Structures are given as structure tokens and as C-alpha cells.
Amino acid sequence: MSQMQTDPPAERLVEEAVVAPVGVESEPTPTVRRKRRRRDVGALLGAIWLGLIVLAAIFAAILPLPAPDAIGDRFSLAPFESAAHLLGTDQLGRDQLSRAVYGARVSLSVAIGATLLGLVVGTVGGMLAGYYRKAADTAFEIVTNVLLAFPPLIFLIALVAALRPSITTLAAGLALVAVPTFARIARANTIAFADREFVTAARAMGATDLRILGREVLPNVMLPVMSFALVVAAALVVAEGSLSFLGLGVPPPAPSWGGMIASGREELYDHAHLVLVPGLFFFLTVFSLNRVGDWARGRVGRESSL
Amino acid sequence: MRTARSPLRRLATLLTVLLVVSMAAFLLLELIPGDPLATLLPEGATPEVRAQVEAAYGLDQPLWRRYLEWLGGALQGDLGRSLQSQVPVTDAIFERLPVTVELAGLSLILALLVAIPVGVYSGYRPGGLLDRIATFVCSVTLSIPNFLLGVLLVFVFAVNLRMLPVTGWTPISRSLGGHIQSIILPVITLGAVEAVAFIRLLRNDMVATLQQDYVLSARARGLATARILFGHALRPSSFSLVTVLGVTLGRLIGGTVIVETLFSLPGLGSLVINAISNRDYLMVQGIVLVVAVAYVLINTLVDLSYPLLDPRVRAS
Amino acid sequence: MTETVIDPADPGLPPVEPDAPALVVSDLRVWFDTARGLVRAVDGVDLRVDAGRTLGVVGESGSGKSVLSRAVMNILAPSAVVLPGSRIEIEGHDTATLTKQQARHLWGARIAMVFQDPMTSLTPVLTIGRQLTETLRHHTGVDKAAALARAEELLRWVGIPEPARRLGQYPHNLSGGMRQRVGIALALSCSPRLLIADEPTTALDVTVQHQILNLLGRLQSEEGMAMILITHDLGVVAGRTDDIAVMYAGRVVEQAPTTTLFGEMRHPYTRALVRSIPRIADPSHTRLRTIPGRPPTVIDPPPGCAFAARCPHARPRCLAETPRLDGHHPGNVTPGHRHACFFPVGTPQGEQAFADNLAEGRTAAGLPIDERSVL
Numbered sequence: 001m002s003q004m005q006t007d008p009p010a011e012r013l014v015e016e017a018v019v020a021p022v023g024v025e026s027e028p029t030p031t032v033r034r035k036r037r038r039r040d041v042g043a044l045l046g047a048i049w050l051g052l053i054v055l056a057a058i059f060a061a062i063l064p065l066p067a068p069d070a071i072g073d074r075f076s077l078a079p080f081e082s083a084a085h086l087l088g089t090d091q092l093g094r095d096q097l098s099r100a101v102y103g104a105r106v107s108l109s110v111a112i113g114a115t116l117l118g119l120v121v122g123t124v125g126g127m128l129a130g131y132y133r134k135a136a137d138t139a140f141e142i143v144t145n146v147l148l149a150f151p152p153l154i155f156l157i158a159l160v161a162a163l164r165p166s167i168t169t170l171a172a173g174l175a176l177v178a179v180p181t182f183a184r185i186a187r188a189n190t191i192a193f194a195d196r197e198f199v200t201a202a203r204a205m206g207a208t209d210l211r212i213l214g215r216e217v218l219p220n221v222m223l224p225v226m227s228f229a230l231v232v233a234a235a236l237v238v239a240e241g242s243l244s245f246l247g248l249g250v251p252p253p254a255p256s257w258g259g260m261i262a263s264g265r266e267e268l269y270d271h272a273h274l275v276l277v278p279g280l281f282f283f284l285t286v287f288s289l290n291r292v293g294d295w296a297r298g299r300v301g302r303e304s305s306l
Numbered sequence: 307m308r309t310a311r312s313p314l315r316r317l318a319t320l321l322t323v324l325l326v327v328s329m330a331a332f333l334l335l336e337l338i339p340g341d342p343l344a345t346l347l348p349e350g351a352t353p354e355v356r357a358q359v360e361a362a363y364g365l366d367q368p369l370w371r372r373y374l375e376w377l378g379g380a381l382q383g384d385l386g387r388s389l390q391s392q393v394p395v396t397d398a399i400f401e402r403l404p405v406t407v408e409l410a411g412l413s414l415i416l417a418l419l420v421a422i423p424v425g426v427y428s429g430y431r432p433g434g435l436l437d438r439i440a441t442f443v444c445s446v447t448l449s450i451p452n453f454l455l456g457v458l459l460v461f462v463f464a465v466n467l468r469m470l471p472v473t474g475w476t477p478i479s480r481s482l483g484g485h486i487q488s489i490i491l492p493v494i495t496l497g498a499v500e501a502v503a504f505i506r507l508l509r510n511d512m513v514a515t516l517q518q519d520y521v522l523s524a525r526a527r528g529l530a531t532a533r534i535l536f537g538h539a540l541r542p543s544s545f546s547l548v549t550v551l552g553v554t555l556g557r558l559i560g561g562t563v564i565v566e567t568l569f570s571l572p573g574l575g576s577l578v579i580n581a582i583s584n585r586d587y588l589m590v591q592g593i594v595l596v597v598a599v600a601y602v603l604i605n606t607l608v609d610l611s612y613p614l615l616d617p618r619v620r621a622s
Numbered sequence: 623m624t625e626t627v628i629d630p631a632d633p634g635l636p637p638v639e640p641d642a643p644a645l646v647v648s649d650l651r652v653w654f655d656t657a658r659g660l661v662r663a664v665d666g667v668d669l670r671v672d673a674g675r676t677l678g679v680v681g682e683s684g685s686g687k688s689v690l691s692r693a694v695m696n697i698l699a700p701s702a703v704v705l706p707g708s709r710i711e712i713e714g715h716d717t718a719t720l721t722k723q724q725a726r727h728l729w730g731a732r733i734a735m736v737f738q739d740p741m742t743s744l745t746p747v748l749t750i751g752r753q754l755t756e757t758l759r760h761h762t763g764v765d766k767a768a769a770l771a772r773a774e775e776l777l778r779w780v781g782i783p784e785p786a787r788r789l790g791q792y793p794h795n796l797s798g799g800m801r802q803r804v805g806i807a808l809a810l811s812c813s814p815r816l817l818i819a820d821e822p823t824t825a826l827d828v829t830v831q832h833q834i835l836n837l838l839g840r841l842q843s844e845e846g847m848a849m850i851l852i853t854h855d856l857g858v859v860a861g862r863t864d865d866i867a868v869m870y871a872g873r874v875v876e877q878a879p880t881t882t883l884f885g886e887m888r889h890p891y892t893r894a895l896v897r898s899i900p901r902i903a904d905p906s907h908t909r910l911r912t913i914p915g916r917p918p919t920v921i922d923p924p925p926g927c928a929f930a931a932r933c934p935h936a937r938p939r940c941l942a943e944t945p946r947l948d949g950h951h952p953g954n955v956t957p958g959h960r961h962a963c964f965f966p967v968g969t970p971q972g973e974q975a976f977a978d979n980l981a982e983g984r985t986a987a988g989l990p991i992d993e994r995s996v997l
Contacts, residue, residue: 042445138319141319142319142322142323142326145319145323145602146323146326146327146330148553148556148601149323149324149327149556149597149598149601149602150327150330150331150594150598151557151559151560151561151594151597151598151601152557152560152561153560153561153563153564153575154560154563154578154582154590154593154594154597155334157563157578157579157582158331158334158335158338158582158590159334161338161582161583161585162334162335162337162338163337234449238451241451241453241454242451242452242453242564245451245453245564246563246564246567246579258453261453261454261457265457268457268460268461268465269461269465269466272461275454275457275458275461279450279454279457279458282450282451282454283446283449283450283454284449286448286449286450286451287445287446287448287449290445290448290449291445
């Protein structure tokens with residue numbers, strides 16, 4: 001119950017009123033429309049897709065899918081025309097959905113394996129370089145520059161030609177390509193943290209370098225590094241796809257998205273779905289990794305990685 | 307950002323990098339199974355003939371000696387002869403280099419032409435319509451690998467609309483119009499992905515820069531918005547962009563393999579992939595060296611450009 | 623001040639009354655839409671600065687004084703909402719009704735601002751000369767050579783040695799004090815009628831502070847322009863302003879000519895501010911006087927006076943009604959001296975309120991007080 005009104009009535013905006021003070025009022029307050037904060041729908045959808053595709057890849061054998069290399073009798077069938085082949089078939093009558101799912105196995109295991117390996121090696125290297133500086137830093141610089149200067153695609157092609165292309169060799173090769181990125185982030189963050197007081201304090205108390213690195217520096221460095229991991233994984237999926245596209249990935253009959261796109265290329269005009277189906281899987285996976293990765297990076301905060 | 311250091315130290319580092327790169331390439335190629343002489347030897351060649359050919363090509367020497375001989379030649383500009391075609395490697399490379407360089411260069415120019423206005427304006431009005439559209443388009447494009455993008459572009463423009471050739475390369479000397487036609491799709495394929503990366507980088511840096519006091523101060527002086535954006539805010543926001551530009555260019559020189567294969571362009575990429583499958587190790591070695599040198603050079607130029615961008619760096 | 627006379631470009635504004643005040647702010651409210659709620663940074667401010675006069679705006683961090691200056695200069699962040707009913711008049715022109723052309727040559731030319739931190743308020747990638755000539759050419763359309771000449775004069779005028787050399791230098795080549803002088807030169811380059819100095823010396827050394835403030839005073843009297851000096855430091859405004867406005871929680875709580883404010887302050891917050899200034903004459907180990915309580919809530923604030931929670935005079939009325947600056951309050955007798963308090967300092971009502979609170983041992987807001995609490 002307000003007392004004597006000493007204030008003139010305030011004006012209202014045309015838009016909806018959201019703010020409404022409750023309780024005793026001495027003056028009616030003007031109202032302003034609030035902007036609603038949007039949820040990150042893209043990241044959510046991305047996470048859902050990733051979950052789906054990972055599960056499908058893991059449990060591919062259990063799923064009610066025809067074998068990916070089972071040659072059928074209906075060639076280049078378009079999607080949604082037959083219940084037995086939801087996403088159509090390729091030139092040899094093989095089920096596209098099944099091949100896409102098994103192809104996910106290849107792409108994801110290579111990408112995830114390479115990311116993890118690159119992350120571990122890169123983080124260790126970066127931390128050592130950032131912590132000890134001087135000689136370690138010079139070595140770091142030379143090694144990363146060598147890894148970066150060596151044209152990655154050529155390196156991968158040569159690697160694949162040198163060793164039998166398999167998931168392991170591809171993962172190892174791609175890991176090498178990913179190491180510089182992780183290493184740089186780890187190093188930059190290590191330098192930033194090694195200067196902080198709590199590290200100096202720990203050292204003054206007699207903590208060994210190993211302990212400092214492991215207990216103080218590592219937890220702080222892991223966060224920004226991990227937030228990059230998803231984005232790097234996305235790039236590695238693309239790299240693996242590129243190799244398969246060139247025919248240098250995991251050899252047939254194991255299906256791979258890149259390989260499917262390559263072979264479908266010839267029939268692009270008549271049967272676009274041969275390219276579009278693997279293309280869609282490819283796109284959705286990379287897109288999801290990027291979106292969720294961006295969300296993770298946004299949560300961790302912007303770090304300088306270059 | 308790289309720290310400034312003495313030119314001598316920088317040179318030493320560069321040379322070490324190049325050295326290690328060439329050694330790595332040598333080693334790597336050594337691992338590739340297959341017989342490099344397969345195409346040279348006639349059917350049913352006897353071991354003596356084989357030994358002769360090997361000696362002629364120095365293939366009977368130990369690895370380290372072969373490497374040193376190659377290195378010596380390389381320093382004089384002689385990269386040996388292709389095992390396959392007998393053509394001097396240097397000639398083969400420099401015959402194809404212009405195509406790759408043109409492809410990479412034009413792609414980057416296209417990417418910049420798109421990225422700078424979009425990035426600046428998105429940074430100026432984050433959350434606005436252009437920003438939201440651009441972010442969405444960027445996310446999508448970033449997730450389409452360049453080979454897929456190339457295939458799709460071919461599908462739309464070459465196959466369906468028949469506006470452009472599907473593959474093939476017309477050199478400028480033959481026809482300018484044909485040249486442009488043959489280069490549009492490859493350039494767009496390469497440039498689109500790079501543009502996206504640039505836009506994101508520039509936009510984020512712009513957003514940060516526009517919160518600085520000096521931008522506020524410029525606005526308080528009543529200066530025109532365009533002037534503030536491009537005269538005051540763009541340069542401090544372009545550090546990451548310039549760095550990435552350099553890295554990208556260096557990467558592209560060695561990374562046009564896919565696009566060249568897709569569009570049948572006679573560049574370094576298609577050359578190297580042939581050479582690898584034929585185990586033409588000298589050719590591969592030479593290409594790797596040239597690409598690495600280009601990468602190192604470009605990055606050095608980028609480093610040297612920082613003081614031009616930001617006078618504060620000049621002080622050291 | 624200078625030999626070359628450069629006329630600012632004519633923005634096509636309607637002619638002004640010769641004695642129109644330099645600035646009139648009326649019921650200005652600036653709210654920000656943030657994740658935590660609506661921040662009422664400025665919540666109903668009335669100000670008036672006459673031509674040639676200096677107004678000091680005093681307040682602690684968060685009082686809204688910076689937002690006020692940015693609102694007047696039209697450089698608010700995009701998330702800021704200036705509520706309807708707010709009115710800003712510069713030299714008699716309502717800023718809300720300006721055309722684009724008129725606005726183009728108002729800010730930066732007729733009214734200008736000097737910022738707090740000279741280290742960050744100059745563009746690092748442009749030379750001093752370039753920044754000066756750019757502003758000059760934007761507002762006056764002179765050619766490059768004339769602009770450079772004038773820029774050099776400006777630098778000399780603000781007391782920078784070797785001005786010609788400085789033109790080619792970058793901000794990071796200069797010391798903090800010199801950078802602030804450059805900032806002042808930039809602001810005054812087009813002879814504005816009103817200068818807003820937002821904490822111009824806070825980021826500087828004490829010795830340099832004095833020089834800068836003296837410089838501002840000298841330039842002001844030479845140009846005959848009005849000035850608003852924003853600061854949290856009462857000592858800065860004591861000898862250099864004609865009037866002072868004290869801000870708290872987004873509102874002006876007292877405005878008076880300077881001598882009157884220090885001599886006959888009415889608002890308890892003003893008194894608390896003045897009393898909190900440490901005096902050199904005090905014996906060592908004298909306890910610094912502080913204002914009890916916490917800074918006010920500016921997000922969805924409760925009704926009533928914003929200072930009530932910390933005020934020794936707070937009575938129940940203070941929690942229910944918000945006192946207004948132009949209301950009829952006790953002690954509001956001198957024209958030009960307004961305050962917003964129901965129980966002001968130095969009035970029977972105020973003393974009665976304090977006595978009542980003393981008797982209860984606490985104010986109506988629950989703040990415990992005793993005889994020593996006379997702030």
C-alpha cells in the first residue's frame with residue numbers, strides 16, 4: 001500500500017512487460033522488454049547426433065543391418081524406395097545405410113585414436129617446452145615446425161604408401177599431424193601458468209618439477225587442451241575422409257565415407273544419392289564435432305593458442 | 307604469437323627445420339615398398355643388368371651417402387632426375403608450381419575478399435542478422451570437407467547447369483576465358499573453407515577490439531563508423547588472421563592435392579601423388595623440399611609483417 | 623588560444639539562445655539488460671550545466687557517473703536502454719531529435735570527452751598526428767596541411783614539448799601524462815562548448831594529476847567552455863568546480879555550488895563522503911572513517927531511498943518512499959542547492975530522526991548505531 005504519490009506515472013514501452021516489481025511500491029517503475037538468452041540448440045543436436053553415430057558404430061554388428069559388403073541384386077537404388085534398403089544401395093547393390101554405419105567405425109576410430117594420441121604426445125611436449133624453456137623450447141620449436149612444414153597430405157600419402165594402410169597406421173599418422181596444435185596450446189598455457197605464484201610457492205616448498213608439472217600445471221592445461229580436442233577430431237575426420245577419397249585410406253572391402261563419395265562421383269548425374277548419403281553422414285558428424293567443440297571452448301574461455 | 311629474436315637465430319632454426327624435413331622425407335620414402343626400377347628394367351632382366359642400372363642411379367649406395375649427395379645437389383639447385391620420366395626434377399616442379407601457386411593464391415584472395423567485410427561487420431554487430439547468417443553458413447561450410455564441396459559444386463554447376471567444365475585445365479596462354487572457367491570451381495572449393503576460418507577469427511578479434519577504450523574514444527570524437535572499423539579497429543584485430551593466413555598459404559602449397567585430383571589440374575599435388583605411387587623418390591623428395599621451403603619462407607614473411615601491423619611490436 | 627581559426631563544420635543546427643545552458647539532462651534513465659537482470663545504472667538524473675561553468679560529478683564506483691557521461695556522449699553499449707522520458711539537451715538541442723547530419727558534427731565537435739585511462743584510450747596503430755588530423759578533417763573539412771599545422775598547435779597548447787616530433791610518434795612512445803595531454807588535445811581540437819572529463823587523472827601519478835587538472839582549468843578559462851569533471855575523489859573537485867552533483871546508486875542525491883556543498887551539506891551521503899577524506903592534520907593511527915554497509919543494489923532495487931541501508935538518519939519513510947531531487951525537502955531553501963532526503967543533515971527533521979534512531983539503537987533499516995555513528 002503506497003503512500004502519497006510523489007512521482008508522476010512512468011511511461012510504458014509498447015513491448016511486453018517482463019519486469020514487475022512486487023510488494024510495496026512508492027513509484028510505478030517503467031518496464032523494459034528483456035532479451036531472452038537462447039540455448040545452444042546446435043550443440044545439443046550435435047551432441048545427440050554424435051551419441052547416435054558412436055553407438056551405432058560400436059554396436060554395428062548387433063544392429064539389424066545387412067552386411068556392408070553383401071552384394072545385392074538391386075543396383076543404385078534410391079533411398080526410401082525399399083524397406084530393406086532405407087538409404088538405398090550402391091552400384092554393387094550393397095546397402096548404403098549399413099556401409100555408412102560401418103564407415104563411421106573407420107572414420108571415428110581413426111579420428112578419436114589420432115586425437116587422443118596427438119593430445120597426449122602434444123600436451124607432454126608442450127608442457128615440457130613451456131616449463132623448462134631454453135633448450136627444450138628450441139627443440140620444441142624445431143620439432144613442431146618440422147611437423148608443420150612437412151606438407152601433411154604428402155606425408156600421409158607417403159606414410160600410407162610406406163606402411164600398409166590400416167586404422168592403426170592412419171591414426172598414428174594423423175596423430176603426428178595433430179601434435180603441433182595440442183603442443184602449442186599446452187605450451188602457451190604452461191607458460192601462462194608457470195609464472196603464477198602458486199607454482200613459485202610450490203617450488204619454494206621443495207616440490208620436484210615432476211610434482212609441479214603433474215599436480216599444478218597439468219590440471220590447468222588440460223582444460224583448454226581438451227576443449228580443442230573435439231575441434232581437432234573434426235579436422236581429423238575430414239583428413240581421413242580425404243585420404244579415403246583419394247583411395248589411400250583403409251582398403252576395401254571395408255567401407256569408408258570418403259571412398260563411397262569417390263566411387264559415387266562417377267554416377268553423380270544419375271544417382272546423386274550415392275554421394276549424398278555418405279556426404280550427409282560425413283557432414284553431420286563433422287558439424288556436430290565442431291559445434292560441440294565450440295560450445296566446449298566457449299565454456300572454457302578463449303585461450304591464445306597461436 | 308612468435309617472439310622477436312635475432313635474425314641469426316631465426317635463420318639457424320629455419321635451416322635446421324629444412325634439413326630435418328628433407329631427412330624425414332628421405333627416410334619415409336625409403337620405407338615405401340616396391341621397386342623403383344620396375345618401370346625401367348626390361349622384362350626378364352638379369353641380375354647383372356639390374357646391378358648396372360642400380361649403380362647408374364646410385365641406388366647401390368648406402369642411404370646416408372645418397373642423402374648427402376642429394377643434399378649437395380639440392381644446394382646447387384639440382385634435384386636429380388625423375389626415375390620415371392628422366393626429366394630433371396627441378397624442371398618438372400617449376401613447370402607445375404605456377405598452377406599450384408595460382409590456385410592457392412587466388413583461393414586466399416577470394417577468401418580475404420569475402421572474409422574481411424563479413425568479419426568486420428559481424429564483429430561490429432555481433433548477434434545481428436549478418437552475424438547469425440554468417441555463423442550458420444560458416445559452421446556448415448566448415449563441416450563440408452573440400453573434396454565433398456568440390457564434388458557438389460561440380461554437380462551443380464558443371465553437370466546440372468553445364469556452365470563450367472567438370473575437369474580440366476586451360477592455361478592462360480591458350481585462352482583467358484577458358485582459363486578462368488577452369489579455375490573458378492577449384493578456387494571456390496579451396497577458398498570457401500579458408501574464408502570461413504578467416505571470418506570466425508576476424509569476427510572474434512573485432513568483437514574484442516571494439517570493446518577497447520580507444521574505440522570508445524574514437525566514437526566519442528564523432529568519427530564515422532566505417533572509419534573506426536577499418537581505420538582503427540581492423541589492424542589490431544588482424545594478428546591472428548595474418549598468422550593463419552601465412553600458415554594457410556604454406557599449407558595450401560602442399561595441400562592442393564585433393565582439389566587438383568578432383569579437377570584434374572596439372573599442379574604439384576597431382577604430380578606428387580603420381581610420384582609416390584610410382585616410388586619416384588627423387589621427385590617426391592624434391593617436391594617436399596620445395597613445399598617446405600615455401601612454408602618456411604612464408605612464415606618468416608608473416609613474422610616480419612607483425613611490426614608493420616602493430617607499431618608497438620617495432621619497439622623491440 | 624591559437625592563431626589559426628578553424629570553424630567547425632556547420633551541422634545545420636537551429637540557432638541557440640545565447641545563454642542556453644551547455645547541457646541539460648532531465649530524468650535520464652539508462653538500464654542495461656544483463657544475464658543477472660536489469661541493471662539500473664542511471665535511474666532518474668537531472669543535471670544542468672550553464673555555459674562556461676564547471677560541474678563536478680562525484681560518486682563511488684557503480685554510482686552511474688560513467689554511464690551518465692557515456693549517455694550524454696552517445697557512446698553507450700548496444701545493450702543499454704535509454705528509457706523514454708529521458709531527455710538530453712546539448713546547447714538547447716534535444717539530442718533525440720537530431721538528424722544524422724546534425725549529429726555527425728555535434729559529438730566530437732560541440733561536445734567532447736576526455737577518458738580515464740590514457741594508456742588505452744588512444745588508438746595504438748595510428749600516429750598521434752594522424753589521430754588529430756583525422757578528427758579535425760572529419761569535423762572541419764580542412765586539408766591535410768592545415769590540419770597538421772593545427773595539430774601541432776594543439777599539442778603545443780596542451781603543453782607537450784617538441785610537438786612537431788610527436789606528431790609522427792605513436793601513443794606507446796609517450797608517457798602516461800603526455801598521453802593524457804594528447805587525449806585532451808584531441809577532445810579540444812574542434813573547440814567544443816562542453817567538455818566532459820571522466821576521471822581524467824585517476825590513472826595518473828599524483829604529481830601528474832595536479833598538472834593535468836591545472837591544464838584543464840587553464841584551457842577551460844581560455845576557451846570559455848563548460849566542463850563536467852567526473853571523479854570519485856572529492857579532493858579533485860574541491861577547488862576546481864563551480865557546482866557539484868553527488869551521485870549514488872544511479873541518482874543525483876545532492877547538487878549545490880561547491881562552497882555551499884562543503885559548507886552546508888544536506889544529504890547524509892555527502893556528509894559521509896566529506897568526512898571520509900583523511901586529513902593530514904589527524905594524529906597517526908587515526909581510524910579511517912568508512913561508510914558502513916554494502917554498495918547498493920542496482921538490479922531490481924527495493925523501493926525507498928537507495929542510501930537508507932547505510933544512513934544513520936533512516937526512518938521508516940525512507941524505506942517506503944523514494945526522495946526526489948526536486949521535491950520539497952527540509953533545508954531546500956537556497957536556489958541552486960537541491961538534495962533528495964527526507965531527514966537531511968543540519969535540519970531539525972534530520973536531527974530528530976537521528977535522535978529517534980539513537981534511542982532505538984538502530985536505524986529503521988536495521989543498521990546499529992551509537993553516538994560515534996555520526997558520520
